[in-house]
Amino acid sequence: MSREDYISMWNTSKHFGSVKAVDDITFDIGEGEFFSLLGASGCGKTTLLRMLAGFEQPTLGNIYIDGQPQAGVPPHHRPVNMVFQNYAIFPHLNVHKNIAYGMRKSGLTKAEVDRKVDEMLELIKLPGYGARGAHQLSGGQRQRVALARALIKQPKVLLLDEPLGALDKKLREQMQLELRALQRDVGITFVFVTHDQEEAMTMSDRIAVMSLGKVLQIDSPTHLYEVPKVKEVADFIGTINFFEGSIRGRRNGSTVIDAAGLGTVHSTAAGADAPASGEITVAIRPEKFSLTFRQPNVQTNVVEGTMEAAAYLGDRSHYYVHVEGREAPIAVASQNAQRLLDAVDADRHDRVWLTWEEESALLLSA
Numbered sequence: 001m002s003r004e005d006y007i008s009m010w011n012t013s014k015h016f017g018s019v020k021a022v023d024d025i026t027f028d029i030g031e032g033e034f035f036s037l038l039g040a041s042g043c044g045k046t047t048l049l050r051m052l053a054g055f056e057q058p059t060l061g062n063i064y065i066d067g068q069p070q071a072g073v074p075p076h077h078r079p080v081n082m083v084f085q086n087y088a089i090f091p092h093l094n095v096h097k098n099i100a101y102g103m104r105k106s107g108l109t110k111a112e113v114d115r116k117v118d119e120m121l122e123l124i125k126l127p128g129y130g131a132r133g134a135h136q137l138s139g140g141q142r143q144r145v146a147l148a149r150a151l152i153k154q155p156k157v158l159l160l161d162e163p164l165g166a167l168d169k170k171l172r173e174q175m176q177l178e179l180r181a182l183q184r185d186v187g188i189t190f191v192f193v194t195h196d197q198e199e200a201m202t203m204s205d206r207i208a209v210m211s212l213g214k215v216l217q218i219d220s221p222t223h224l225y226e227v228p229k230v231k232e233v234a235d236f237i238g239t240i241n242f243f244e245g246s247i248r249g250r251r252n253g254s255t256v257i258d259a260a261g262l263g264t265v266h267s268t269a270a271g272a273d274a275p276a277s278g279e280i281t282v283a284i285r286p287e288k289f290s291l292t293f294r295q296p297n298v299q300t301n302v303v304e305g306t307m308e309a310a311a312y313l314g315d316r317s318h319y320y321v322h323v324e325g326r327e328a329p330i331a332v333a334s335q336n337a338q339r340l341l342d343a344v345d346a347d348r349h350d351r352v353w354l355t356w357e358e359e360s361a362l363l364l365s366a
């Protein structure tokens with residue numbers, strides 16, 4: 001049985017003078033989970049990771065790993081290992097010696113360590129590379145050696161601080177898939193720091209979205225995208241249109257809202273949790289709109305507008321539609337499932353109609 005609170009933070013804070021780098025955070029990370037910390041530069045990701053590793057002590061609150069309080073436990077006595085952003089491998093040692101480095105004091109014989117290093121080389125798909133010098137490796141290979149060096153000690157938890165940050169896009173995407181497969185193979189808990197939302201979504205079981213030392217929401221990638229709980233999360237993950245509105249009431253299980261730029265909106269997105277009155281922000285993702293050049297035969301969740309700009313991107317197109325009662329155009333994304341040989345001529349300012357499903361109109365507190 002794997003435990004769901006393998007790592008626990010209880011009201012954990014880290015202050016540097018007046019800076020609250022981590023501000024009163026409480027959450028659990030499950031055993032074997034791939035858990036990511038996502039947020040803008042300076043939001044406290046590295047500080048949180050360094051507290052888990054034991055390089056920093058919390059100013060307030062507690063950290064538990066496998067049920068054990070970690071206060072006063074030095075880094076080398078914690079069941080964790082950290083991989084840093086700028087793949088720290090020793091340039092003067094070959095691959096074998098780099099990976100074996102952490103086993104110096106393990107008490108294993110040389111033959112036992114050699115066998116473990118070979119296992120690691122298989123795991124990171126670099127068999128036979130032991131004698132290579134560190135300088136004879138590509139960036140991606142160096143990164144994999146750094147991972148092997150952390151994994152050989154079989155930590156229960158691997159802490160990774162933007163480990164793919166230095167790689168170019170192609171290699172980065174390949175390493176994302178490899179790292180995820182490797183994590184499934186070895187079954188250890190990964191706490192992965194990134195400020196790249198696509199990277200976090202590709203790899204993670206759950207993501208904690210952070211801002212200014214706080215956790216805004218912890219959820220699966222699909223829930224963060226489809227059911228953001230606050231405006232800041234909706235805005236940070238992907239693109240979204242916000243409309244200011246006020247609630248008129250409820251009808252047949254839907255919330256009815258008057259929204260600037262959309263007119264009357266019917267929404268089922270918030271379900272029974274929706275407030276019954278007051279100001280609210282309606283949020284709709286670009287791809288949830290359907291765009292037509294003829295007036296659709298629907299009575300609700302439809303708005304008429306003018307095509308202001310269009311960008312053809314091959315697999316999809318982006319449209320910007322001006323509507324009455326709203327200054328910024330509405331961003332619409334449409335998949336080009338059919339062959340589209342006549343690009344939309346935005347300069348003609350055609351009349352267009354946008355429609356959307358009730359479940360796609362998210363309601364966020366204003």
Ligand SMILES: Nc1ncnc2c1ncn2[C@@H]1O[C@H](COP(=O)(O)OP(=O)(O)OP(=O)(O)O)[C@@H](O)[C@H]1O
Nearest residue numbers: 016019020021040041042043044045046047048195
């Ligand atoms: N040793 C320190 N002394 C003083 N302030 C610090 C220290 N370490 C971090 N900070 C501050 O704490 C805040 C969080 O820093 P942290 O390094 O955790 O951010 P981050 O989310 O990892 O950012 P990035 O994505 O740029 O790496 C920042 O405002 C930073 O300036």
Ligand SMILES: [Mg+2]
Nearest residue numbers: 045046047161
């Ligand atoms: Mg950092």
